[in-house]
Every structure is written in C-alpha cells, then in structure tokens.
Amino acid sequence: MKRGLVLFDPAEIPAGEWRGRVAAVQRELAASGTDVALIYGDVSRSDDIAYLTNLCVYWNEGILAVPAHGDPVFLTKLSPRVHPWMRLTSTVTEIRSGRSFAELVATFLGPADGGTVGLIEAELWPAAVSAEIRQALAGRAVRPLGALVRALRQVPSAAEIALLTRAAAALADTAADAAAPELSASERVAVAERGLRGDGFLDVLADAARTGDGVASVQITAQYRYLWLHASRVAAAAVTAAWPDPLRQALADAVAAAAPGATAADLDRAARPALDRLPAGATSDVRWVHHADMATNGEYADYPSERPIPAGSVVVVGIDVRFGDGTHAAVADTVLAAADGPVCLTGQRGTGGAGGQIR
C-alpha cells in the first residue's frame, strides 16, 4: 500500500517537463476537438494522474480534469484537510473535494455549453462512475479518449531514466539481501520493506515462494516516486538443487535479448536453451511487461506475443517456472531497452540502498 515517502522535488523533474506533459495532453485535446479530459485513478492505479502532477492518490479515488487550456484540477472524495499536503507534493494548485464525482465534475465544468468531455482510458473507469458522470453531463458530448497519457509514459524522459536508474540500484541491493539463504518468507519480505521504504520508495509489494525441493524465491515490485520497478530472485542456495543456475542463466539470456523491437517470442527463444535444463515436467513462461503497466502487473493491458518492446522504454523481463508438484519460482529484472542494446537496471548491486533516501 502507498504508505512510503511522497516527495515532490523540482530538482528531480524540472518544472518545464511537468508543464510539457500537460501541454502534450492539451495538444491531443485540441487535435481531437475535446474541451476537457478526465482521468480516473484509485489507490491501486493512478499513474496517469501522477505522471501529469506527481499527485499521490494514497487512498480512495480521484479524477484529474485537464482542460484544453489552463491548469489541471484534481477532484477527489478525500477530505479538504489533505489539500495542503497534496499541493505541497504535486504541481496541482486547485483541488476540490466532494462526495460525488458527478457533482464535482458538473460543478467544475459549469453550466452545459455543448462542449466535449473525454474520458481517458474509459474502459478502465468503474462503469458506475462513468455512467453517473455521463448522466450529470447531459447536454455535453462525453466520449472515450483512449490511453493517451499512458502512451506518453511509454518512453521515459532523461529525468525519469535517472530516477529509475538510482531506484534500480537500491532495488538490486535489497533484492540481493532478501534472497540471502536461511531467511523465512516473512523475513524476506521484512528485508524488502526495511530497505526500500528506508530508501524512500512509495510502495513495496513483496512476496516469497518456496519450491517443493526447498528453494526459495522472492518477488519485489516497488514504486519510487510514481515509477515502477521489479526484481525477482531465486534465493542463494540453502539446499542443493540443479535448476536455479540454469534459471538465472535463462533470465540473463532473456534480458540480453530485450532490445527495442524484441517480442516475448524472441525473449523465450533466447532463454529456451537454459530453460531446457530445468527438471522434467517444469513449464516456464517468459514475458515482458512495460513498467508503465506494473501497477496492475500488466493484467489490464494487452500483450499479444507479437508486440515489440518500444525503443527507449523500461520493461520488466521475467520468467515464471511452475514445477510438476504445483510449486513455482520466478526470476525477473527491470531493463532499459536502449537504442544500442538492453541495459539491465536491476542486474547488479548498485550504489543505492545505503539506508537513507537515495538522492
């Protein structure tokens, strides 16, 4: 849950870049003849809102209204008592609270003027919220706008790459610590929490598993500012098993293949020689998920096998293995698909994770 550090630091992402993101949305609105875009978010999935404003929807739900001209306004069911904190930690200056999104949106837009309102990623809005807003905005055209903010998030900026890189270094350190031998599952999760929350991560979703032959693995999805990373590790050997090394090799081979344009099939092909050395009866799934989809682990996104990794994007490359006894293990890294080849951001212990906020 989002209970880690919420920080708005203009030194990390310059004011001009924040303005440029909103301007990019506003250009799309102008091109499509839309007066206002509405972006829905809840505590589990609000990265579009954070990308445009750095707002953290730490609980409940909210809607960011982006007019074709002017500054975004945040509409929320949270109490006005948190407005000062939200202003302090975001680019937003106007926040309105209320019990009903329909009333908040209708009041924000004012009397009907026949304008057009666009719902960003309308298919992921709660149908009930979408319906109440459509009803409240009778007299206006309300139409879906597609995933235009998510599209903007596909290729991180230089500032975002810098944040991702230093966060990845901390995650690499913590993942290595959490994969130490002889820890219990809950101790592995505790190591992840202590390390990453201490390093200023906003959210940490850690879990540990154990195979039938006693090999542990730890999976850590973590959010630094509004950016997501992931690393999964098979624990250092506390028992003798032949398959962890081939699995680690398979991940290394898949990561090395994660160049711009590569597909999941390409990653699988690269990893297959090593995966063929897994025990009989084991099945494996080699996949990549864009970091912009990690809030939902890619479960709401569309990942056809022929989808190529976008150039310049940051993705999670992972391999899940299911053994004949029903137990499983996972390995994964966060990778920058740079033009001159993949860079494994979480591949090695880095310089982060010194116990303080990584800055």
Place this chain on the structure above:
Amino acid sequence: MTINPNDAGADEAERSLRLGRVRAAMTAAGLDALLAFAPAWRRENVRYFTDARVAGAASFVLLTATGAEDVRAFSTNQADLDAIISRGWVTDAHPLSARSASSLTQALLQARPARLGIAHYELLPDLLMGQLVEALPRTEIVSATGLMDDVRLVKSDWEIARMRRAASVVEAGWAAFVDVLKPGLPEHAIVAAVEAAIKGRGAEDNFMLIASGGDDVRGMTAPTPRVLQPGDMVRTELTPQLDGYWLQICRSAVVGPASDAQRRSFDLFNEAVEAGIAAVHPGVTAHEVARAQNDVFRARGLGQYCTSQYTRVRGHGHGLHIDETPIIEGNETELPENAVFIIHPNTYTPIAGYHVLGDPVRVTRDGAEVLISTERKLFEGAAR
C-alpha cells in the same frame, strides 16, 4: 469459545456459516446469483469466500442462491488461483483475461440468473461490466456491496480468533514505532522500521498514516521527509493485516519528555476514548458511540473540533476491510455482539495539535472488549 483457525473442522464450519449467511441475505434481496468482485484495493469479499490471499488486478467469486454448493473463483493472476485452490474453500478456480472474460461469462451463462448482485458493483471497470451485460442481456444486475457489508459486520468466533492474532502484530508494530523515534529521523524511516517489524511477523499489508511536529499539525498523511525534532509529537494510525484481518491502533508519542499541553491533550482524548468504550453494548448505534466521544469535547467548549473541518470519523469498523462502518453521528447502524471497530476521537485541538488515540474493540454481551493490550498513554521516545 477458543477457536483454532487452522483446524480443518473449524474451517469447514466457518465456510458453511459464511455461505449460509450470504445465501440467506441473497434470498432476502431476491438475488439468484452473487458475484463478488475484487479490484486491487477492495478484496475483502473475495477473501470472505476464499480465505485466500489474492494479489491480482481483478478477481471474482460466483455463487448461486440455491441448488448446487458450487462456489467458483476467477482471477487475472495465476498466483491467486494457486492460493485459492490450495486453501480449498471454493469448488474450482479459473484464469481470467480482463479483455476476454469468457471463463467468467460462461459460468454466468450456466447459472442463468434473473437477478445478479455484484459486490463492488460500483468499482467494476467498464471493460468487465460490458462483457457481463453482453453475456446476460436479460439479467437484472444490481449492487450487492451493502449486502456483503452487512454480512461481514458480525464476526464469528473463528474471525475473532484471527483478529486476536492480528492484535499481537499491531502491538509489535507500535513497539517498533516507539523504539525507533529519535531526533533527526525522517518520517519515512519510521515507516520502514514499522513495516519491517510487522512484515517479519507475517503481516500481509498495512495501512498507516503519520504526522510529526508541534501544535500546528492538523492531520495525518503519508510520510514526508520531515525529520523529527525534540519535543515533536508523532502521531500514527497503524493498521496491519494478518491472515486477511485488519486491526488498527491509534497512538501518539513524544520525542523526549512530553509537555504539559501534550499531557492535557492526552487526558482529553483518553477520556473521549473511555467514553466511547463505556457506551458500547449490543445494539448500540454508531451514532451513539460517536456522540459519547464528541460530548467530551463539547463539555469543554471544543465541539467545533469534532466537525468535518477538523476530523473525519470517531472510529470505523474492522475486519476483512480496513474501513467498514463509520462511527459518526448520524449513522444509525446498529453494532451487534461481535461487531469489531476502533474507537478513535482523533482530531485537531489548539491544546497540542492533532492528537491520535484509539483502541479496537469487540462488542460483547456485557459491553466492550479492547482487543489490544498496548497501554493507552502518551508514549515518550528517545530525546537524543
């Protein structure tokens, strides 16, 4: 009654009890089938039916009001299916694609409900709702969120046993909170220490807000980089989740010796907590519990600080969700025996700023049972 939550016989009895409760409520509501939907931030109803920890973006449980005992689960996350099947509370579990939810729609077509209730209908994405409506064009689809809230309000002995176990994690979390306090420590480092302490004891999740500073503090938020100063009061509501059940503690601690004002503030809030506890009896309303606390402030001319300008609620229900029935004036929900909620008069006053104090209680035949043993006092942390 002492219940061992890991006892297979007790498990089966609990499962049957739940299905019986839900089906009785479905009959009363005229529902032929119920679909519990779990988005990533509201998983309590799927947990109620599966007793499994799910982590996917979308999961469901489907059951019919009569006939077959089949209870079917669906999830976008393979690990969820493993957990659900391993727990064994449902008949079967199926993978689900959010963009092509045919496994779910096929099951609904088999059930052919004339009236389908969806728990968390209000949160179901258009993408999934559209597929359900298309599959069931002649079915009336209504919200069953309130139905499930009502079913979960009264905890069974099995559930109370789990909440007692959660209490030990709550207490350890607060102990870690006090232990780590010292001048120079940033707020987010406190959270890191608490998270490590409770996760190391098996907590699945935690909801936590925090605030540090002087009498200018007006409320709590997620942690900031602010570093603690001597004399700061550090406030938190800390809510670990263990085996599905959330339990909250509200406390404030001072970095170093407390001031007279901070002590007077504690005395006021403690009196309000005690008034809330004293008001509890089977059938008490949320309104009455809230009024008892607010009257303590009103008696001192501080009634304005019980309004929404300064605070939210005087407590709230607990269970498989963090924030169940709100304890506020005007909420006439009756709290029967074995309802569990926290009593917390948290608010701002000019005495020492926002103050946080509260205990989770169970409604008993004779009054209230406080579920944690952490002392209710103004804690004092290290001064240096």
